[in-house]
């Protein structure tokens with residue numbers, strides 16, 4: 487009778503043994519929770535495609551923040567759903583824009599809670615694109631103009647920093663946005679405000695529910711001329727490299743689940759803190775299946791989270807952050 491030479495099962499024999507040899511862990515410090523704020527009063531509207539996620543008016547925000555802080559979550563990612571949109575997305579950089587107002591009230595209530603401001607124009611433009619659109623009548627072509635968009639994005643980032651945002655997170659995918667925003671922030675006196683760059687952002691169908699939530703679907707065309715082709719991996723290195731050179735403080739990969747290879751590649755190639763964005767459809771799919779009773783939400787979500795860490799992410803932006811934080815407490 488011959489015996490196996492290697493017995494990997496020896497280290498799996500008990501809970502304690504498995505804990506001892508566990509290579510990765512998720513902690514509450516890894517979690518960033520997205521919050522949607524809107525104008526009006528007494529609004530707490532559930533986003534139908536994202537059960538458990540709400541639009542909050544400023545006067546209802548406190549109850550959400552209380553929960554977030556009580557769970558030990560250190561950072562939120564703020565998205566604004568403005569009342570008014572125009573071609574140049576001017577409410578994005580208005581001193582009294584919704585994100586700026588929300589930031590001021592959050593910092594007043596919870597100065598320690600990190601406010602990460604998403605810096606983009608698509609929620610604020612009437613055409614729903616992330617920059618300035620030029621329409622050429624003769625060719626019937628609409629182009630998103632890179633450099634004119636940068637100016638508006640810089641104004642947006644500065645207005646967000648002025649309002650007290652702790653971290654600026656540009657998600658627009660224009661070329662040179664990190665450099666432009668870094669310069670703009672420095673000139674305005676915000677040289678200590680870090681940039682969390684959506685360095686590698688794919689043109690993804692996984693953003694569908696978010697676009698319902700943020701009312702930010704493009705009114706014509708798509709985002710393929712600025713967001714990345716899901717087929718490309720080497721290009722992710724070029725995007726990330728550019729952002730590192732331009733002064734990014736964090737790199738992000740978005741979406742997460744279908745892009746684990748990209749998370750790993752960036753982890754191996756760059757030393758900056760790495761963030762992955764577990765996006766809206768990744769959330770909604772789990773919610774929908776759980777509601778049907780087809781999957782066990784808690785164990786599925788926990789496995790997704792540890793998968794992101796194993797792939798190399800330091801931080802996870804996720805709509806599940808409150809659930810995960812709660813489960814981590816219970817596990818203790």
Ligand code: PBG
Pocket residue numbers: 604606608616657658692693694695696697702764765766767
């Ligand atoms: C804005 C932005 C988007 C998301 C985050 N910031 C949408 C998009 O690019 O269309 C998506 C987030 C999600 O799906 O959860 N540019």
